[in-house]
Amino acid sequence: MTLVQTLAKTTFEGGRQLLRFSTEAQAQGHRTEGVLIPISPLCTDHRPAILAHLLALSAHDRYLRFGYTATDEQIERYVNGLNFERDEIYGIFNSNLDIVAMAHLALIKEPGHEFSSEFGVSVLAHARGRGYGARLFERAVIHARNEKVYQMYIHALTENAPMIRIARKGGAHIERDGAETEAFLQLPTRNLDSRLTELVANQFAKTNYSIKEDAKRFWNFLAKVQEIRQGVRHARHQSAE
Numbered sequence: 042m043t044l045v046q047t048l049a050k051t052t053f054e055g056g057r058q059l060l061r062f063s064t065e066a067q068a069q070g071h072r073t074e075g076v077l078i079p080i081s082p083l084c085t086d087h088r089p090a091i092l093a094h095l096l097a098l099s100a101h102d103r104y105l106r107f108g109y110t111a112t113d114e115q116i117e118r119y120v121n122g123l124n125f126e127r128d129e130i131y132g133i134f135n136s137n138l139d140i141v142a143m144a145h146l147a148l149i150k151e152p153g154h155e156f157s158s159e160f161g162v163s164v165l166a167h168a169r170g171r172g173y174g175a176r177l178f179e180r181a182v183i184h185a186r187n188e189k190v191y192q193m194y195i196h197a198l199t200e201n202a203p204m205i206r207i208a209r210k211g212g213a214h215i216e217r218d219g220a221e222t223e224a225f226l227q228l229p230t231r232n233l234d235s236r237l238t239e240l241v242a243n244q245f246a247k248t249n250y251s252i253k254e255d256a257k258r259f260w261n262f263l264a265k266v267q268e269i270r271q272g273v274r275h276a277r278h279q280s281a282e
């Protein structure tokens with residue numbers, strides 16, 4: 042697909058998402074091949090949304106994500122401990138600005154050692170199979186390269202077929218050890234393309250987020266107006282009785 046086609050498809054998809062505000066429509070699956078997905082780097086303000094996302098994972102998903110069935114308290118501790126200065130945390134938002142998918146790229150830069158990184162990801166059950174997991178992985182790879190971190194590590198359980206597929210497709214070397222699987226990825230050095238890609242991806246995500254914010258504000262305003270109208274109508278009925 043050419044860049045023009047990708048941009049045209051992305052613009053169309055953006056418009057479609059903007060108009061998609063009924064919860065029923067949001068629940069429908071949709072394909073994302075050939076469409077830029079807005080992936081936002083998250084900051085400390087997003088802690089509550091990150092917490093809500095992770096708490097919405099089932100016990101089994103928590104087991105796959107963290108390697109143990111994290112309790113609500115353990116997840117809360119994890120979220121409070123996130124280091125937004127050192128690491129990169131990404132989110133994909135729905136039109137209600139809830140995080141439907143997120144990734145944590147932990148950057149390990151110890152003096153005297155080669156820089157390295159560890160990748161973890163989660164996608165809410167209803168949003169799986171759309172390519173969000175794979176896109177978050179690609180986004181993290183670009184950032185790691187631009188940070189001159191050329192090694193990435195992913196810990197997955199052997200049963201976790203989608204995660205292993207994402208890592209394998211990304212070129213990772215997979216080592217299985219019973220129930221555990223480790224994936225090691227050597228990243229190419231950064232170049233102009235990786236830097237431009239990150240720049241464009243961030244700008245696109247920023248624009249998309251602010252459009253969603255405006256749209257959410259607008260729909261909240263409409264809902265308020267509707268509420269007031271109903272209140273007035275109700276009061277009128279009561280005084281007429």
Ligand SMILES: CC(C)(COP(=O)(O)OP(=O)(O)OC[C@H]1O[C@@H](n2cnc3c(N)ncnc32)[C@H](O)[C@@H]1OP(=O)(O)O)[C@@H](O)C(=O)NCCC(=O)NCCS
Binds near residue numbers: 105169
């Ligand atoms: C792993 C996870 C992030 C994948 O997210 P996702 O958005 O559904 O993944 P994608 O849509 O990008 O699909 C990734 C690939 O796995 C494949 N896949 C999906 N389900 C599969 C399955 N059951 N078996 C084999 N492959 C599968 C997809 O077809 C896709 O491959 P393709 O690009 O060749 O078509 C998601 O399942 C999840 O959040 N699981 C719980 C947490 C977790 O396991 N985290 C990973 C450990 S860090």
